[in-house]
Amino acid sequence: METIEVKTEPYSDQKPGSSGLRKKVTVFKQANYTENFIQSILDSIPTHDREGCEIIVGGDGRYFMKEAILIIARIAAANGVASIVVGQNGIFSTPAVSCIIRKRSARVGIILSASHNPGGLDGDFGIKVNTQNGAPAPESITNKIFQLSKEIKSYQICADITVDLTRIGKQEWSIHNGKKFTVEVVDCVQDYSDLMKEVFDFEKLRKFLTVENAPKILLNAMHGVTGPYIKRIFVDELCAPETSIINYVPKEDFGGHHPDPNLTYAADLVEILKKGEHDLGAAFDGDGDRNMILGKNGFFVTPSDSLAVITSHMNCIPHFVKQPVSGVARSMPTSTAVDKVAQCKGLNLYEVPTGWKFFGNLLDANKISLCGEESFGTGSNHVREKDGIWACLAWLSVMAERKISVEDIIKEHWVKYGRNFYTRYDYETVETEAANKIITKLRHMVNESSFVGAKFSSSDKMYEVKFGDDFYYEDPIDGSIAKQQGVRVVFIDGSRLVYRLSGTGSTGATIRIYVESYESNPDTYSMDAQIVLNPLVQIALEISSIKEITGRNAPTVIT
Ligand code: G1P
Ligand code: ZN
Numbered sequence: 001m002e003t004i005e006v007k008t009e010p011y012s013d014q015k016p017g018s019s020g021l022r023k024k025v026t027v028f029k030q031a032n033y034t035e036n037f038i039q040s041i042l043d044s045i046p047t048h049d050r051e052g053c054e055i056i057v058g059g060d061g062r063y064f065m066k067e068a069i070l071i072i073a074r075i076a077a078a079n080g081v082a083s084i085v086v087g088q089n090g091i092f093s094t095p096a097v098s099c100i101i102r103k104r105s106a107r108v109g110i111i112l113s114a115s116h117n118p119g120g121l122d123g124d125f126g127i128k129v130n131t132q133n134g135a136p137a138p139e140s141i142t143n144k145i146f147q148l149s150k151e152i153k154s155y156q157i158c159a160d161i162t163v164d165l166t167r168i169g170k171q172e173w174s175i176h177n178g179k180k181f182t183v184e185v186v187d188c189v190q191d192y193s194d195l196m197k198e199v200f201d202f203e204k205l206r207k208f209l210t211v212e213n214a215p216k217i218l219l220n221a222m223h224g225v226t227g228p229y230i231k232r233i234f235v236d237e238l239c240a241p242e243t244s245i246i247n248y249v250p251k252e253d254f255g256g257h258h259p260d261p262n263l264t265y266a267a268d269l270v271e272i273l274k275k276g277e278h279d280l281g282a283a284f285d286g287d288g289d290r291n292m293i294l295g296k297n298g299f300f301v302t303p304s305d306s307l308a309v310i311t312s313h314m315n316c317i318p319h320f321v322k323q324p325v326s327g328v329a330r331s332m333p334t335s336t337a338v339d340k341v342a343q344c345k346g347l348n349l350y351e352v353p354t355g356w357k358f359f360g361n362l363l364d365a366n367k368i369s370l371c372g373e374e375s376f377g378t379g380s381n382h383v384r385e386k387d388g389i390w391a392c393l394a395w396l397s398v399m400a401e402r403k404i405s406v407e408d409i410i411k412e413h414w415v416k417y418g419r420n421f422y423t424r425y426d427y428e429t430v431e432t433e434a435a436n437k438i439i440t441k442l443r444h445m446v447n448e449s450s451f452v453g454a455k456f457s458s459s460d461k462m463y464e465v466k467f468g469d470d471f472y473y474e475d476p477i478d479g480s481i482a483k484q485q486g487v488r489v490v491f492i493d494g495s496r497l498v499y500r501l502s503g504t505g506s507t508g509a510t511i512r513i514y515v516e517s518y519e520s521n522p523d524t525y526s527m528d529a530q531i532v533l534n535p536l537v538q539i540a541l542e543i544s545s546i547k548e549i550t551g552r553n554a555p556t557v558i559t
Pocket of ligand 2: 094114115116285287288289290346
């Protein structure tokens with residue numbers, strides 16, 4: 001098989017964001033765009049490590065994934081990689097890639113996904129790199145890839161390789177100077193499902209789902225990657241009826257929907273749950289790392305509460321009984337609900353910037369076993385990615401042990417720890433200049449010495465500033481520093497406002513405003529979060545001048 005060198009010109013925009021390089025499909029389809037980035041990924045690996053290594057490759061089934069897999073195979077072969085392992089039909093969920101990298105001690109993983117962003121010809125595509133520990137590559141590596149992409153002059157390719165992704169088994173080629181290159185197509189669910197069997201008590205869950213009057217579950221794969229996984233795990237293994245899973249055939253355009261499991265984009269699941277016929281509902285995003293949990297009658301569990309509840313019920317999960325939980329972590333904007341559980345149970349708590357990559361070092365160093373983000377991400381040390389199916393199995397395990405409803409589990413939690421009311425306002429596709437202006441203005445505001453003690457009021461509520469800052473994180477393991485990770489305003493009563501710009505969008509800027517208040521008066525627990533938080537929301541909007549600067553009267557999405 002012949003290797004050729006193709007001359008190319010660098011692109012200047014291949015800087016990975018919070019979660020890999022995400023752009024419109026049309027951008028990835030530009031001449032040599034994908035090839036340049038793949039070559040840059042391979043160039044970021046020292047030659048002695050790259051030669052003869054194994055790479056795990058797969059994605060969420062979105063449009064352009066198969067073309068990208070072929071490009072990866074051809075460039076990997078030409079660059080001395082010994083083998084790539086790819087899921088059948090190119091499918092691998094993000095947590096499954098993390099699991100397989102770890103299981104096979106692969107050198108690197110390449111995930112083809114733009115997560116929850118829409119797919120299709122006019123949609124988004126993305127390429128994410130995971131390192132040897134199975135975690136998303138840290139900034140030191142993504143910056144290196146970006147640097148290489150700006151300097152690239154040529155790439156190496158075995159242009160004649162074609163791969164049959166439908167056929168499980170090995171396909172081999174002889175590359176120049178006698179070296180072999182293998183593509184191994186594997187069952188995309190097996191290794192992941194084996195891991196879930198180690199983490200959870202499948203026997204107990206099977207009984208729970210099959211006894212007389214067993215609880216009914218409804219899982220929505222949103223036409224993303226989790227379809228084959230929920231079919232195998234919940235239907236084939238745990239014996240839930242096939243009617244328990246919907247939208248479980250992966251589609252290149254996710255059926256034209258936004259594969260994002262939240263109250264806006266998974267509203268159809270909420271509507272079904274509202275009928276009161278199911279006891280647990282869950283939805284997963286395009287690549288399977290996000291989850292939304294609902295109880296009977298559409299009772300919504302906030303991701304922040306979900307993390308807190310799983311932490312307080314860690315004894316219901318065999319994995320945590322075998323390896324007791326050492327500590328927990330949450331992203332800075334995630335509500336402080338889990339902090340109270342950590343304090344009560346004597347666990348260490350870490351607050352990290354937004355993005356799963358910041359949990360990697362803490363997990364590796366065994367400082368934490370559980371972590372989560374408000375953005376529908378929950379996970380543990382079983383892999384190095386957030387994991388939607390894991391979160392659903394964790395909830396099922398809690399229910400199987402407690403034998404009470406999702407709503408009762410949450411209400412009991414509030415009674416014990418108090419309730420953190422929480423909401424997030426997203427303003428999507430804002431002009432970049434306007435978005436930067438808002439953040440700069442807020443940054444100046446919190447840096448003023450007079451800011452501490454400042455008072456803000458709305459309706460009959462008054463809030464006094466305890467402190468404000470632009471979140472700064474020093475990794476306790478490797479000392480790396482992340483600056484300007486979100487402007488936060490913390491009030492004396494523990495309420496918080498956080499402002500940050502999204503790092504995952506593909507067009508314009510997205511401004512996120514996170515609003516949280518803490519209540520310990522049981523009379524408030526059953527109140528609607530939007531009503532309780534309204535005075536704080538008004539303050540958040542006012543001090544950012546978001547309406548004046550962007551001309552937007554309302555956010556695109558409220559969670
Ligand atoms: C968003 C979420 C963040 C998550 C990331 C990848 O990033 O806010 O918590 O880790 O997606 O799923 P953002 O767009 O805010 O940078
Ligand atoms: Zn995702």
